[in-house]
Amino acid sequence: MEKFTTFTGIVVPLDMANVDTDQILPKQFMKRVQREGYGEVLFHHHRFDQAGQVVDTFVLNHPRYGGASILLARENFGSGSSREHAPWALMDYGFRVLIAPSFADIFKNNCLQNGLLPIALSSELVDEWFKRVTSQPGYTITVDLANQTLTGSDGFACYFAVDPHRKHCFLNGLDDIGLTLEHEEQIAAYEKAHTKPWQAGAPEVHS
Amino acid sequence: MPTLLDKIWKSHVVRPGNGQPDLLYIDRHLVHEVTSPQAFEGLRKAGRKVRRPELTFAVCDHVVSTENRDRPLADAIAEEQLTAMETNAAATKITYFGQTDPHQGVIHVTMPELGLILPGQVVVAGDSHTATHGALGALAFGVGTSEVEHVLATQTLPQDRPRSLALHVEGELPKGCGAKDLILRAIGQLGTAGGTGCAVEYLGPAIRGLTMEGRLTVCNMSIECGAKSGMIAPDETLYAWLQGRPYAPSGSDWQQALVYWQSLPSDKGARYDREETVELSGLEPLTTWGTNPGQVAPVSGTAPDPAAMADPDQAKEAAQALEFMDLRPGQALSQVPIDWVFIGSCTNGRLEDLTEAAAVLRGRKVAPGIIALVVPGSMQVKAQAEAAGLDRVFTQAGCQWRLPGCSMCLAMNPDVLPAGARCASTSNRNFKHRQGQGGRTHLCSPATAAASAVKGRLSDPREFM
Ligand code: SF4
Numbered sequence: 001m002e003k004f005t006t007f008t009g010i011v012v013p014l015d016m017a018n019v020d021t022d023q024i025l026p027k028q029f030m031k032r033v034q035r036e037g038y039g040e041v042l043f044h045h046h047r048f049d050q051a052g053q054v055v056d057t058f059v060l061n062h063p064r065y066g067g068a069s070i071l072l073a074r075e076n077f078g079s080g081s082s083r084e085h086a087p088w089a090l091m092d093y094g095f096r097v098l099i100a101p102s103f104a105d106i107f108k109n110n111c112l113q114n115g116l117l118p119i120a121l122s123s124e125l126v127d128e129w130f131k132r133v134t135s136q137p138g139y140t141i142t143v144d145l146a147n148q149t150l151t152g153s154d155g156f157a158c159y160f161a162v163d164p165h166r167k168h169c170f171l172n173g174l175d176d177i178g179l180t181l182e183h184e185e186q187i188a189a190y191e192k193a194h195t196k197p198w199q200a201g202a203p204e205v206h207s
Numbered sequence: 208m209p210t211l212l213d214k215i216w217k218s219h220v221v222r223p224g225n226g227q228p229d230l231l232y233i234d235r236h237l238v239h240e241v242t243s244p245q246a247f248e249g250l251r252k253a254g255r256k257v258r259r260p261e262l263t264f265a266v267c268d269h270v271v272s273t274e275n276r277d278r279p280l281a282d283a284i285a286e287e288q289l290t291a292m293e294t295n296a297a298a299t300k301i302t303y304f305g306q307t308d309p310h311q312g313v314i315h316v317t318m319p320e321l322g323l324i325l326p327g328q329v330v331v332a333g334d335s336h337t338a339t340h341g342a343l344g345a346l347a348f349g350v351g352t353s354e355v356e357h358v359l360a361t362q363t364l365p366q367d368r369p370r371s372l373a374l375h376v377e378g379e380l381p382k383g384c385g386a387k388d389l390i391l392r393a394i395g396q397l398g399t400a401g402g403t404g405c406a407v408e409y410l411g412p413a414i415r416g417l418t419m420e421g422r423l424t425v426c427n428m429s430i431e432c433g434a435k436s437g438m439i440a441p442d443e444t445l446y447a448w449l450q451g452r453p454y455a456p457s458g459s460d461w462q463q464a465l466v467y468w469q470s471l472p473s474d475k476g477a478r479y480d481r482e483e484t485v486e487l488s489g490l491e492p493l494t495t496w497g498t499n500p501g502q503v504a505p506v507s508g509t510a511p512d513p514a515a516m517a518d519p520d521q522a523k524e525a526a527q528a529l530e531f532m533d534l535r536p537g538q539a540l541s542q543v544p545i546d547w548v549f550i551g552s553c554t555n556g557r558l559e560d561l562t563e564a565a566a567v568l569r570g571r572k573v574a575p576g577i578i579a580l581v582v583p584g585s586m587q588v589k590a591q592a593e594a595a596g597l598d599r600v601f602t603q604a605g606c607q608w609r610l611p612g613c614s615m616c617l618a619m620n621p622d623v624l625p626a627g628a629r630c631a632s633t634s635n636r637n638f639k640h641r642q643g644q645g646g647r648t649h650l651c652s653p654a655t656a657a658a659s660a661v662k663g664r665l666s667d668p669r670e671f672m
Contacts, residue, residue: 017520018399018499022638027617031270031284033244033291045640076400079433080638082335083242084351105403105435106335106349113353165227176353177255180361183222183230187363190221190232198325198464200234202261203454
């Protein structure tokens with residue numbers, strides 16, 4: 001995982017609630033066996049019509065939000081299917097930060113595993129950012145993870161909450177598996193104490 | 208006074224997080240062909256090994272054809288996924304139930320059926336409907352591909368403890384209603400994000416009264432109200448169902464396990480972080496009218512009028528959903544003509560579901576022009592249904608009797624709902640385009656789907672009972 005300290009990017013406002021992972025990355029594009037290349041089909045049903053033509057009205061297609069790397073959205077972002085292809089697609093497209101009033105559990109976890117930072121703010125604050133982003137072309141936000149602040153290009157700023165463990169992992173680019181394997185001894189001890197087939201022992205097949 | 212969740216959690220902490228997530232041991236890890244290739248790829252790239260291959264079980268279900276088991280698959284990328292699954296399982300010595308294995312089936316149907324999932328265990332899979340297995344008194348939840356990789360490498364996961372939500376189901380299931388109607392009612396009430404961050408424990412006599420198959424249906428849809436998992440405490444119904452299954456403990460192991468399992472149910476007076484009540488009196492067979500599983504109404508009722516909704520966001524969402532579904536506010540749902548019927552999936556692809564649908568279809572015909580797929584959830588369900596003659600009931604009624612797989616639940620295989628077509632479906636998600644680009648989905652019970660097939664429009668099954 002790449003280190004995340006401070007980051008500045010153009011913000012795109014996606015004014016939709018309950019955006020599910022089927023919308024973020026339609027399932028017909030899940031048929032790959034690698035992690036890369038999903039950016040081009042991100043929000044496919046929104047970005048392109050059935051004939052494959054670009055839908056000009058969809059916000060990601062507005063030229064003024066070209067090169068956006070921070071996505072501003074509404075509540076319960078990322079609901080539905082657990083597919084990790086959704087964060088892969090968001091990252092492959094260029095997003096590093098998501099801001100919304102709330103995120104679906106699995107999706108949020110998937111983002112954190114991949115170095116995509118989900119920031120939950122109150123609805124009032126999200127409203128405020130929406131107003132600023134939509135009224136000022138080229139609007140950017142600077143995310144300072146160490147100090148847990150967001151600062152807009154017009155100077156508007158706010159604090160955000162983040163889990164201390166996640167913050168540590170993001171700041172240092174730590175990968176979860178490596179962290180866990182530091183506790184190999186404890187894992188082995190647990191296994192030694194739970195060998196029955198109805199616990200962590202191997203199940204036996206009878207018939 | 209610990210809850211079922213507390214007890215399972217406590218017994219699986221390898222290393223307490225002390226403010227950070229606890230490191231939790233994973234007893235059973237289930238894998239399918241769509242969400243796993245990148246996890247195995249990651250493992251290989253990092254030079255890591257599968258720590259406990261004997262605790263991971265893999266199956267193919269999402270992309271397989273339900274018409275035949277030919278190779279290569281028609282879709283080249285699906286074939287690539289299937290091949291990757293086979294290669295990865297063989298290379299890492301994981302048990303894999305392939306296309307023609309007698310244990311092949313939808314992951315959440317076949318794994319419990321084999322006795323692989325046991326009370327008190329922690330079960331994960333790279334699939335959001337993993338909560339299904341909570342019906343066996345296990346803590347089961349869906350994870351993403353990075354976590355699949357993490358479990359493969361370490362057999363553990365760092366996890367924050369979910370909040371416990373006691374969902375008291377009051378009253379009895381009225382005639383004509385089943386587990387599917389019960390859970391649709393609960394989701395309708397809680398909303399699609401109402402259970403976010405929670406492990407739901409389903410409680411009450413109506414839950415106790417459900418068969419194991421009904422309980423699996425209920426827990427399966429926990430994720431549709433946003434919950435991380437859904438669970439039901441183990442009891443005699445479960446033990447009777449579990450005993451003698453191929454991978455279930457036997458002999459003295461069974462006796463010892465039983466003693467442990469009997470200690471698992473939440474203690475009297477256990478404290479939950481949240482409690483909610485769902486009332487079953489007055490429940491009628493339900494169907495969804497919108498594009499999320501919480502947008503639900505009685506089949507005998509009407510599509511709602513967004514203008515009459517107090518909450519402007521809800522009204523906006525409802526209006527958009529109705530537009531996509533091509534329904535008018537106030538339209539009688541029983542007047543809505545359908546084109547397709549899908550009976551199957553990890554929600555309703557078990558023997559009891561097929562029996563329920565067959566009871567409606569026996570001696571009747573599917574309405575002209577309706578395409579009805581009946582897809583058993585597993586090879587075992589298929590064999591049992593055929594032994595009971597259900598396949599003939601379905602084919603004589605004009606349905607297609609297929610091979611096990613996820614099929615039109617999410618249409619990653621050739622079973623795709625055409626654009627503009629409307630389907631009465633026993634699956635779990637009515638999201639836009641899920642069953643096919645431009646397709647419209649009405650979720651319902653197997654009985655309602657069967658009744659709708661006969662009538663050619665959404666239909667209350669009670670008139671066939
Ligand atoms: S049947 Fe549907 S919900 Fe169940 S595992 Fe398959 S695709 Fe997922």
